[in-house]
Every structure is written in C-alpha cells, then in structure tokens.
Amino acid sequence: MSAEWIRPRTLQEALAIRSARHVRPLAGATDLYVRYRGIAGTLPALSEAVMYIGHLNELTAISVHEHQLRIGAAAVYTDVAAHPATPGILKNAIAELGAPALRNVGTLGGNIGNASPAADAVCTLYALDAQVELASLGGARRVPIDAVITGPGQTAIAEDELITAILVPLGYDSFSFYRKVGTRRANALSKLAFAACGEVEDYTLGHLGVAIAAVGPTVIRSRELEERMRGADGRKIANLRNELIAGYLALVAPISDQRSTAQYRRWVTENLLIEFLDRCLPSNLNGPQ
Secondary structure (H helix, E strand, O other), rough: OOEEEOOOHHHHHHHHHHHHOOEEEHHHHOHHHOOOOOOOOOOOOOOOOEEEEEEHHHHOOOEOOOOOEEEEOOEHHHHHHOOOOOOHHHHHHHHHOHHHHOOOOOEEHHHHHHOOOOOOOHHHHHHHHOEEEEEEEEOEEEEEEEEEEOOOOEEOOOOEEEEEEEEEEEEEEEEEEEEEEEEEOOOEEEEEEEEEEEOOOOOOOEEEEEEOOOOOOOOOOOOOHHHHOOOOOHHHHHHHHHHHHHHHOOOOOOOOOOOOOOHHHHHHHHHHHHHHHHHHHHHHHHHOO
C-alpha cells in the first residue's frame, strides 16, 4: 500500500496539518528516497503520510536582514550557492556536495532534519554559528544548530514543528578553511569534513568556529578550545598548537564503516588540524614580515 501524499497550499496550512497528525515533511527527498528506496522501478517504500513542502514560497526565499542571511528551509542548494551574501565556506561545501542534479533539489532544511553526522553543509553551519528557525501553530523559535541535532538521525524538533529557515550571521568569515575527504571531490559521501572560519583584526583572532564532521555521533565543535584561541596572534597559536591538537583529538570518536575506518578518520582529523593551525591561521595572524 502506497503512502498518503499531502500538498498544503500555504505554510500556515502545513503547520495546521503538522499539528493535527503525524506526517513526514519532504522537500528535495534526496535523503528520504535513499533511506526508503525499493527495488528498481518502484516507488520508495514509505509507510507513513508524507507532506510535500518544497513548493511553498515562505520556505524557498533567501534574504538578508541586519547582518544575517535567512535561508528558507526548502531553498535548494543551487540557489543558496548562487546568492551573493552566502558565506564562501558554505558555497565551497555546496560545490562539493553531490552532483548538479542533487544540488538542484536538495535543501539545507532536509540536511538538518536528516541529522547525519557526515553532512557536509551542516558542518559549515556549525562553524558559522547558524541558528535554525522552528515553527508551529503556537509560534516560532530559534535554536542553535548544535542544539537541534542531538544524535545520528535524531533532532530536538517537536512533532508539531517544521524547520522554516536557517539563520547565518554574516561577517564571521574574514578567513575560512574547508576540506572534504571523500572517495571523490563531489558526488560522494564524506569520510570526514573539516570547517573553520573566523574574524581577524590587527592580526589577532576574534570570533572563531571550528567544526569536524563524521568523527562522532554529531558534528564536533568545542567552544572551550575556540575560546583558548580567541585574542591570539600567530605566536600564541604556535605555543598552543600541541595542546589544541590533543584537545580536539580527545573529542573525536570515529567509527569504522563502509566508507572508512576509525583509524583513518582519526589520522586525517589530526592532519587537518595541523594544516589549519600551521598554515591557515598563521597566514592570517602573522603581520608583515
């Protein structure tokens, strides 16, 4: 028996449906169709009602308000990457995410809702201090992305809520560093992803976000370690180097799966930390020689 498909006309109608009954929201379906795929030539084996929201104008708009980029949860990756205000680190992650056909239908809202610890674009959202807007008939709330995703496939989204937007502060990426490690540059799931961005003023480090994906049950980020680097110049970073590497490696807990081994992921994490601390940060923090 095929699943029931629902197509609301407005966001308000979608929220009313979500409040009244259990339905699975769907936009690009790039994760959902893979998870529930059947044999070749058949529809996905969905057993629950599905509500398509990818057509709703309220969820596809991208705009800038007060130094903040608002990305509709159903805005496709292609449109997000093309927007002039999108931070470069997020554009870089999208460029290496899947094939063009996938980027034309996939969405950040779906990526967040899927809650994969290996999600490339979500990794950059951690580093950028993004918030997720969750709406229900009772109103909307904004939640830091690291509080929305609670484990593999698990979120803090209530049964009556929908992801309506992703809110990205602007100006947090005067420098950025992004690396995806996969079988191929794009159109391949990550073995590991590393994202870092921040602000530099007078050769000292201001805001900083460092996130590592696919090395734990959720994306790894340590505000405590970031705080140790805040206000540092190139010399201080060099002095903290070994302490910082050890601190991050103590947080990662990679697993072995069909894409990679835990040992390989740990080794690559260490190498990317070294590259970030020895090359990226010094190049931005050291003054004229």
